[in-house]
Amino acid sequence: MENREQAEMEQNKKTSNCIGIVGLGLIGGSLGLDLQALGYQVHGLVHQSKTLERAHARGLAQVISTDPKILASCDLIILALPIDQLLKPTQSLINSLPQSAVLTDVGSVKVPVLKIWRKLHPRFVASHPMAGTANSGVESGLQNLFRNKPWIATPEQNTDTEALQTVHRLARELGSHWITADAEMHDQAVALVSHLPVLVSAALLKTVQNESNSSLLTLAQEIASSGFTDTTRIGGGNPTLGTAMMKNNTSAILDTLTNYRRNLEELEKSIISKDWLKIQNELQETQNFRPSFLKS
Amino acid sequence: MENREQAEMEQNKKTSNCIGIVGLGLIGGSLGLDLQALGYQVHGLVHQSKTLERAHARGLAQVISTDPKILASCDLIILALPIDQLLKPTQSLINSLPQSAVLTDVGSVKVPVLKIWRKLHPRFVASHPMAGTANSGVESGLQNLFRNKPWIATPEQNTDTEALQTVHRLARELGSHWITADAEMHDQAVALVSHLPVLVSAALLKTVQNESNSSLLTLAQEIASSGFTDTTRIGGGNPTLGTAMMKNNTSAILDTLTNYRRNLEELEKSIISKDWLKIQNELQETQNFRPSFLKS
Numbered sequence: 001m002e003n004r005e006q007a008e009m010e011q012n013k014k015t016s017n018c019i020g021i022v023g024l025g026l027i028g029g030s031l032g033l034d035l036q037a038l039g040y041q042v043h044g045l046v047h048q049s050k051t052l053e054r055a056h057a058r059g060l061a062q063v064i065s066t067d068p069k070i071l072a073s074c075d076l077i078i079l080a081l082p083i084d085q086l087l088k089p090t091q092s093l094i095n096s097l098p099q100s101a102v103l104t105d106v107g108s109v110k111v112p113v114l115k116i117w118r119k120l121h122p123r124f125v126a127s128h129p130m131a132g133t134a135n136s137g138v139e140s141g142l143q144n145l146f147r148n149k150p151w152i153a154t155p156e157q158n159t160d161t162e163a164l165q166t167v168h169r170l171a172r173e174l175g176s177h178w179i180t181a182d183a184e185m186h187d188q189a190v191a192l193v194s195h196l197p198v199l200v201s202a203a204l205l206k207t208v209q210n211e212s213n214s215s216l217l218t219l220a221q222e223i224a225s226s227g228f229t230d231t232t233r234i235g236g237g238n239p240t241l242g243t244a245m246m247k248n249n250t251s252a253i254l255d256t257l258t259n260y261r262r263n264l265e266e267l268e269k270s271i272i273s274k275d276w277l278k279i280q281n282e283l284q285e286t287q288n289f290r291p292s293f294l295k296s
Numbered sequence: 297m298e299n300r301e302q303a304e305m306e307q308n309k310k311t312s313n314c315i316g317i318v319g320l321g322l323i324g325g326s327l328g329l330d331l332q333a334l335g336y337q338v339h340g341l342v343h344q345s346k347t348l349e350r351a352h353a354r355g356l357a358q359v360i361s362t363d364p365k366i367l368a369s370c371d372l373i374i375l376a377l378p379i380d381q382l383l384k385p386t387q388s389l390i391n392s393l394p395q396s397a398v399l400t401d402v403g404s405v406k407v408p409v410l411k412i413w414r415k416l417h418p419r420f421v422a423s424h425p426m427a428g429t430a431n432s433g434v435e436s437g438l439q440n441l442f443r444n445k446p447w448i449a450t451p452e453q454n455t456d457t458e459a460l461q462t463v464h465r466l467a468r469e470l471g472s473h474w475i476t477a478d479a480e481m482h483d484q485a486v487a488l489v490s491h492l493p494v495l496v497s498a499a500l501l502k503t504v505q506n507e508s509n510s511s512l513l514t515l516a517q518e519i520a521s522s523g524f525t526d527t528t529r530i531g532g533g534n535p536t537l538g539t540a541m542m543k544n545n546t547s548a549i550l551d552t553l554t555n556y557r558r559n560l561e562e563l564e565k566s567i568i569s570k571d572w573l574k575i576q577n578e579l580q581e582t583q584n585f586r587p588s589f590l591k592s
Contacts (some may be wrong), residue, residue, distance in 0.1 A: 130519050130521055132521070149521075150518050150519050152515075152518075152519065177518075179515070179518055179519075181515050185509075185511065185512055185515060186515065188509075188512055189512055189515040189516040189519055190519060192503070192504060192507065192512075192516050193504065193516045193519060193520040193521075193524045194519070194520075194521070194523060194524065196500065196503065197500060197523055197524055197527040197528075198523075198579075199560065199563055199564075200496055200497075200499075200500050200527065200560070201496075201527050202563065202578065202579060202582045203496075203556060203559040203560035203563055204492065204493060204496050204556065205582040205585055205586055205589075206559040206562075206563075206578065206581075206582060207488070207492065207552065207555050207556045207559050208488060208489065208585075208589065209581065209582070209585045209589075210555065210559065211488065213481075213484075215481065216481055216484055216485055216488075219448075219475070219477050219481060219482065219485040220485040220488050220489045221589055221590075221591065222446050222448075222473075222475055222591070223426050223446050223448065223475075223485055223486060223489060223490070224489040224490075224589070224590060224591070225426060225428070225445075225489075225490070227490060227493055227494075227529070227530040227533075228489045228490065228493055228590075229590055230526040230527070230529050230530065231493040231496065231497050231526070231527055231529070231530060232493075232582075232586055233523070233526050233527070234523040234526065234527060235582050235586070236582055236583050236585070236586030236587070237523075237579075237583065238583070239576050239577075239578075239579030239580040239582075239583050240576065242575070242579040243572050243575045243576040243579060246567050246572070246575050247570075247572050247575075250567060250570070253567065254564070254567060254568065256503065257560075257564055257567075259503050259506065260499060260500065260503045261557075261560070261561075261564075263499040263502040263503050263506065264495065264496070264499040264553075264557070265557075266502075267495055267498065267499055267502075268495075268550070268553055268557075271542050271546060271549065271550060271553075272550065274543075274546070276539055276542070276543050279538070279539045279542050279543075280535055280536065280539040281535075282498065282502065282535075283494075283498060283533075283535030283538040283539060284535040285502075285505065286498045286501040286502060286505070286528075286531050286532055286535075287532050287533065287534070287535050289501055289504075289505045289532070290501055290528055290531070290532030291532070293501075293504065293505075293517055293520070294517075294520060294524075294525055295517065295518070295520070
């Protein structure tokens, strides 16, 4: 089995003219570094000539250009654009994608991506490599970003099976853990464990920021420890990315936010009614649940 | 100035018969290790003989006993009990505290502690060393726990000035950063940056735990990353400690929780009304605020 897959990969490499990456930010740049290390010819399409210079200096791809024509010879193309741009592709980008190439994306929501792209390209495979750092932009790509991370594909009934296999091979070669899921369920799951935490954490920062007593705020600053630092980390993250989450996964986020508010209000009610046994039990349950839920 | 303080410390050491620590858990055990390393004679009072054995094996104090009489020769005594026990001291403990000794505590709320202890001892100084790990109990004490951490004292008008100076010297010798504050303001500040985050984080864990769609939960488990891990860390902490916070700092916690809910609801309203510019601005503000608030 392993050997056959290895042979298939070799076959894939030989027949592959090049892999195209559209956008060389954190995800695109990291893909470029890893794919070159794996022996692939990588063509990177960027938007601005300033980015081109930096991407070139960092060696993010062998061929880097602002001209979409560089994608013509690629048989696998990865759209590594910010979600807003991914959902509003330019006509020149669409026209430059060879119909025979396998096309995939790295967007963090999948229902809106499929809504647009399933009509635009016959071999589109919606996918979401779950990797990230606090950084973004052409300086942020790094090697082995995808190793041991989940790579979720959300194929539909009409998805080209061979194209799906090609993206699967790509994920395997990058060391990712391959998962397939229904697109809607994917978006609900990321709302729950990725987008909701951003809101919860941002509201905590706002609560501190809005404290009007400056002596209290100075004291709070002195005593804020690692618990506060950790709980607010993602609420202090990239605002453009956060806004894109809210904008493109709105209904799933609002559903999970309703559940969150209910749970918080239940804890509040127990405090108001001084039901310490209930608080103790609730906190015991969350303490037990967390390690069983988190993967090592 | 420094030399005079040094001389005073030396003087203090010479005249000090011993330092008593009541309770040898995380805080008490860590104090015992550091104070012995500083050359003090440490007497540790524990509740159970099983704890005594372990504390002895770990060398948490030179003299360890379940008999409060060991405190008789101490001129500085630190109450390092869990907050519930600190607020309901036994008569035998109270009787064993020499009236001439300086007495302090390490409780994480200060108004209720002062309410009890200002009447029980003439040289009581309410204090709160801000140090902790996820662990508790006799096995958890470790060296240098207090180094570079804030140590907040909340003196009142009637607090013995000399006793306050003694506790200040203690904090300095342990490498802590000394702060004095009003007790009520202290409790509001810890509600904001320490107790509120526990609730916010626990409600997030509850929301995931209560998800009824098991396929969705399995997928969420696969994709939960460091953002989720960090945001839920303190919500999955010690339930007894969390309950004690809620029980003993109730009104400050409820106040800050009301503010938190309002901030979260405001974010929710912006999402419902698709006001992405407002969301972007809010997240930009939290991104700017966090590093300015967090101390390095």
